[in-house]
Amino acid sequence: MASDQELIIQFQESINREANFTALLKKHQQKVYYQIKRMVTDHADADDIAQLVWIKIWDKLDGFKMESEFTTWLFRIAYNETLNYIQKQKKQLTSPSNNDLIEYEHATASSDSPKSTEIQIGLDSAISQLPEKQKVVFMLRYYEGFDYEKIASIVGTTIGGAKANYHQAVKKVEGFIKQL
Amino acid sequence: MEQHTEDNIEKDLAEDRAWAESLLNKQSLSQFNLSKTDAPFNYFDSFSDKVMQRIEREKIEKTNSKIFFLPSFMRPINKWAVAAAFIIVVGGSFIFLNNSVSKKTDASIVANNISLQDLSSEEIESYVDANEWIAEIDVQTQMQKENARLSSLDEKQIEEIKKTITQ
Numbered sequence: 001m002a003s004d005q006e007l008i009i010q011f012q013e014s015i016n017r018e019a020n021f022t023a024l025l026k027k028h029q030q031k032v033y034y035q036i037k038r039m040v041t042d043h044a045d046a047d048d049i050a051q052l053v054w055i056k057i058w059d060k061l062d063g064f065k066m067e068s069e070f071t072t073w074l075f076r077i078a079y080n081e082t083l084n085y086i087q088k089q090k091k092q093l094t095s096p097s098n099n100d101l102i103e104y105e106h107a108t109a110s111s112d113s114p115k116s117t118e119i120q121i122g123l124d125s126a127i128s129q130l131p132e133k134q135k136v137v138f139m140l141r142y143y144e145g146f147d148y149e150k151i152a153s154i155v156g157t158t159i160g161g162a163k164a165n166y167h168q169a170v171k172k173v174e175g176f177i178k179q180l
Numbered sequence: 181m182e183q184h185t186e187d188n189i190e191k192d193l194a195e196d197r198a199w200a201e202s203l204l205n206k207q208s209l210s211q212f213n214l215s216k217t218d219a220p221f222n223y224f225d226s227f228s229d230k231v232m233q234r235i236e237r238e239k240i241e242k243t244n245s246k247i248f249f250l251p252s253f254m255r256p257i258n259k260w261a262v263a264a265a266f267i268i269v270v271g272g273s274f275i276f277l278n279n280s281v282s283k284k285t286d287a288s289i290v291a292n293n294i295s296l297q298d299l300s301s302e303e304i305e306s307y308v309d310a311n312e313w314i315a316e317i318d319v320q321t322q323m324q325k326e327n328a329r330l331s332s333l334d335e336k337q338i339e340e341i342k343k344t345i346t347q
Binding site: 018021022025026029030033037043047050051054055058163 | 190219220223224227228230231232234235238
């Protein structure tokens, strides 16, 4: 499989633009979708935002200078588009209420997905209560395994800021779970 | 002070990570990841086609907006722009036509003046000759009026007029 850089160079040289773009998209679509869905939770919203992200990538890929990694740029766009979408929709990503937790457990118990444990429900609630930036930093660090430099570039902060956000996120998650 | 704070954060991060890893073991994390981020069946198989179709649609929309010479943010007011353009065209035509008519009238007047000035003596005389009978009638009428006036005068007034003429 061609690297991101090769695909982008061919795209920028107008060599099979659609094919190269589609290859790039298929390579990263899952990560982008999951990242967005962790923030908005609703599939329809995540789908819409993901499409907007890739349309923006198509529009701006000619001007991408490869000064940073493509994934850094991609996740930064995804992060900004998600925030814009949330602000437009005026959604509050608060933690589920106790009733919602019970419904969540029943829903996952009855579905084909693996049964959630109490700790997972608590973790879900804790993460959803975090402020946006801390949530994103936590998820990028834990689920994507990005280093702090990359995370800082995505969310538009310093390396120290990214570390501080992660530290705060973990403290809050710990505090929330201890209350359960 | 700042270095001390940073060192503390680094230490706390290391401790937190150990705690988090013990609490959130990889299995529960992976299960959480799956349960939270399940995508519908075959979603990713068709996602790229969906995106490319949307890109094509937006390309066509952009082309159409260029044809109508209006950027998308102006489209809500294009009916007013059309109405204003209509008024300007009609008003402008009206003003233009009026100016054309008045210019023509002036031109014809000027043309007449110029033509009169440009007339030669022969042309004027021939005109007079052609219209002499009208002039004669005018003279006759005038003479009759004078005769009527004179006949109303007494002999003394007539004598005075004669003296004036002969002097």
